[in-house]
Amino acid sequence: MSLLTVDGLEVRIGARTLLREVALALEAGELLGVVGPNGSGKSTLVKAIAQLLPHRGEVRLAGEPLARLPARQRARRLAYLGQDDGVRWPISVADLVALGRHPWQSGGWGGASAARAARDREAVERALVAAEVEALRARRLDTLSGGERARARLARALAVEAPLLLADEPIAAADPRHQLRIMELLRAHCARGAGVVLVLHDLTLASRFCDRLLLLHQGRALAQGRPGEVLDAANLRAAYGIEVLGGSHQGEPYLIPWRCLDDH
Amino acid sequence: MRRLFAPWSLNLALLVALALASLLSLGLGAAPLTPGEVLAGLLGTGSTEQRLIVQQIRLPRVVLAWLVGAALGASGAALQGLLRNPLAEPGLLGISASAGLGAVLTLHFGLTAISLWLLPGAAMLFALLATLALYLLTRRGASNLTLILAGVALSALAGALTSLALNLAPNPASVQDIVLWLLGSISDRSFDDVLLALPFVVLGLMLLLATAPALEVLALGEAEAASLGVDLARLRGLIVLGAALAVGSTVAVSGTIGFVGLVVPHLLRRLVHHRPGALLVPSALGGALLVLVADIALRLLDTPRELMLGVVTALVGAPFFLALVLRSRGAPG
Numbered sequence: 001m002s003l004l005t006v007d008g009l010e011v012r013i014g015a016r017t018l019l020r021e022v023a024l025a026l027e028a029g030e031l032l033g034v035v036g037p038n039g040s041g042k043s044t045l046v047k048a049i050a051q052l053l054p055h056r057g058e059v060r061l062a063g064e065p066l067a068r069l070p071a072r073q074r075a076r077r078l079a080y081l082g083q084d085d086g087v088r089w090p091i092s093v094a095d096l097v098a099l100g101r102h103p104w105q106s107g108g109w110g111g112a113s114a115a116r117a118a119r120d121r122e123a124v125e126r127a128l129v130a131a132e133v134e135a136l137r138a139r140r141l142d143t144l145s146g147g148e149r150a151r152a153r154l155a156r157a158l159a160v161e162a163p164l165l166l167a168d169e170p171i172a173a174a175d176p177r178h179q180l181r182i183m184e185l186l187r188a189h190c191a192r193g194a195g196v197v198l199v200l201h202d203l204t205l206a207s208r209f210c211d212r213l214l215l216l217h218q219g220r221a222l223a224q225g226r227p228g229e230v231l232d233a234a235n236l237r238a239a240y241g242i243e244v245l246g247g248s249h250q251g252e253p254y255l256i257p258w259r260c261l262d263d264h
Numbered sequence: 265m266r267r268l269f270a271p272w273s274l275n276l277a278l279l280v281a282l283a284l285a286s287l288l289s290l291g292l293g294a295a296p297l298t299p300g301e302v303l304a305g306l307l308g309t310g311s312t313e314q315r316l317i318v319q320q321i322r323l324p325r326v327v328l329a330w331l332v333g334a335a336l337g338a339s340g341a342a343l344q345g346l347l348r349n350p351l352a353e354p355g356l357l358g359i360s361a362s363a364g365l366g367a368v369l370t371l372h373f374g375l376t377a378i379s380l381w382l383l384p385g386a387a388m389l390f391a392l393l394a395t396l397a398l399y400l401l402t403r404r405g406a407s408n409l410t411l412i413l414a415g416v417a418l419s420a421l422a423g424a425l426t427s428l429a430l431n432l433a434p435n436p437a438s439v440q441d442i443v444l445w446l447l448g449s450i451s452d453r454s455f456d457d458v459l460l461a462l463p464f465v466v467l468g469l470m471l472l473l474a475t476a477p478a479l480e481v482l483a484l485g486e487a488e489a490a491s492l493g494v495d496l497a498r499l500r501g502l503i504v505l506g507a508a509l510a511v512g513s514t515v516a517v518s519g520t521i522g523f524v525g526l527v528v529p530h531l532l533r534r535l536v537h538h539r540p541g542a543l544l545v546p547s548a549l550g551g552a553l554l555v556l557v558a559d560i561a562l563r564l565l566d567t568p569r570e571l572m573l574g575v576v577t578a579l580v581g582a583p584f585f586l587a588l589v590l591r592s593r594g595a596p597g
Contacts, residue, residue, distance in 0.1 A: 091539055
C-alpha cells in the first residue's frame with residue numbers, strides 16, 4: 001500500500017479553480033518533487049494534502065482518508081513546512097524545534113509524564129542533528145542567516161517524526177551551498193523511511209535529487225514520472241515557455257533555463 | 265541549553281514583589297501603618313481600628329489592583345501572541361471602549377440612582393456584545409487582520425457614542441461623573457466591587473491561561489500551527505472570550521485603564537525568551553504589580569488632587585507605545 005495517495009483533488013476559491021483532477025501516489029522512502037511555474041498550484045497542492053484548504057477529492061495516508069482523522073492524529077502522521085517563514089518572535093532554535101513535538105503532548109492542563117518528556121527531548125535532539133543545527137540550538141532566530149534559518153525550520157518539521165513530510169520551497173531563501181545541504185538532508189530523511197513531497201523551482205536540483213517529479217501547469221498535472229521524462233523540451237516549453245540548456249556531469253543531469261520562447 | 269531563569273523563578277520573583285507592594289499599599293493612607301501593623305490587621309491580631317482600616321478600607325483597593333492588572337496583562341500577552349504582533353492590547357479590539365460605553369450610558373441617563381449594580385452590569389453587557397461580534401467574526405473564519413480592523417471599528421463606534429453621550433449630557437454634574445469615570449480609578453472601592461469583578465476575571469484568566477500550549481505553537485504562523493493540530497478558530501474564540509470577560513468586568517469596576525496590556529508583556533518578553541505561551545502567567549503577575557505600583561505612586565505624589573489611575577498609566581504608557589512603534593520598524597520584540 002502506498003504511503004500517500006491523492007485522487008481527483010480539486011481546490012476552488014470562489015469562482016477560481018486553483019487545482020483540478022490531480023492524482024499522485026508516494027511510497028515510503030520516496031522523494032517526490034513538485035515543479036511548475038508561479039501560480040500553477042504547487043503550494044495549493046501541498047496545503048490541500050495537509051488538509052489546510054477546503055478541497056474535493058480524496059487524500060489517503062496509508063489507506064486512511066486524512067479528512068476523517070482527528071487533527072491531533074493527523075498532525076502526528078504528516079509534517080508540513082510552509083513556504084512563508086511565519087515566525088515573528090526571536091525564540092531560540094531549540095524552542096522552535098521543540099514546537100514540532102506539540103501533536104505528541106497532552107493538551108491543556110496537567111504536565112507531561114517524565115517518559116513522554118524524555119521521548120520528546122530525544123526526538124528534538126535527533127531533529128537538531130538531522131538538520132545539522134545542533135550547534136545553533138541556543139541561538140535566537142533573528143541572529144541566523146537565511147540558510148541557517150531554513151535548516152532550523154526544517155528541523156522543526158523533522159521533530160514531528162511523521163512518516164510524511166510536505167515541504168513547500170524549503171530552499172528558496174538559501175544560498176547554493178545551503179540548497180545542496182538541504183537537498184542532501186531531505187534525501188537522508190527519505191533513506192530513514194519517510195516519504196517527502198517537496199515543492200521547488202530549481203530544475204537541476206529537482207532532476208538530481210528527486211525520485212519522481214510532478215509538473216503542474218494551470219492547476220493540472222501536465223506530466224508525472226521520472227525526472228528525465230517529465231522535464232523534456234516539450235513539457236518545459238508548454239509549462240514555462242522556456243528553452244533549457246541540458247546535459248550531464250559526473251553521470252548526473254543538469255538543466256539551465258536559457259531563454260524565453262515567444263510563442264508561450 | 266543555557267537559561268537565564270527557569271519560568272517558575274520569574275513567577276516567584278514577581279509574586280514576592282507583588283506581596284511587598286501590597287504590604288506597602290495597605291500601609292498607605294490618612295493613618296499610615298507599618299508593615300507589622302498591616303500584617304497584624306490582616307491576620308486579625310491587631311487593634312479593631314487597624315483591622316477595620318486594613319481589611320475593610322484598604323484591602324479592596326489592593327485586590328482590585330491585582331484583578332485589573334492581571335486581567336489587562338494576561339489579555340495583552342494573549343492578544344499579542346494570537347495576532348503575533350507586539351503592539352496588540354485589549355484596547356485594540358474595542359473591548360475596553362465598548363465596556364466604557366455601557367458604563368457611560370448609565371451615567372448619562374442617571375440610572376445609577378436606581379441601582380449601583382446597573383453601571384457595572386451595563387459595562388459587562390457591552391463588553392460581551394462587542395466580544396460576541398468579534399467571536400462571530402472568528403467563527404466565520406476571519407483572519408487576524410479582519411479581527412484587528414473590526415476591533416478598530418468597534419473602538420471608533422464606542423468612542424463616538426461616548427462622545428455623543430457627553431455632548432447631550434443633561435447637566436454639568438453628569439458630564440463630570442462621566443469624565444471622572446472614564447479617567448479610571450480604583451480608589452474608594454468596596455468588597456462589593458471586588459466580588460462583582462472577581463468571578464469574571466478568574467474565569468477569563470482561566471480561559472486565557474488554557475491557551476498557552478496552542479499560543480506557543482502559533483509562533484510558527486497559522487498554517488504550520490494548524491498542521492500541528494492547533495484549532496485556530498477555537499484558539500481565537502477562547503482568547504477573545506477570555507479577554508472580554510476579564511477586561512470587561514474590570515472596566516466595569518475601575519473605568520478604562522490603558523497601556524498596561526501593552527507595556528507589561530513587552531517588558532517581560534525577553535525574560536521568557538520570547539515564548540508567547542510562557543509569557544501569559546508572568547504578564548498576569550506583572551500587570552497586577554504595575555497597576556499596584558502606579559496606584560501607590562499616585563498617592564505618594566504631592567498633587568493638588570489625587571491623580572486618577574488611568575491618567576498615570578496613560579502618561580507612562582503612551583510615550584512607551586510611541587517608542588515601541590518607532591523601534592519595531594525593524595524587528596518585532
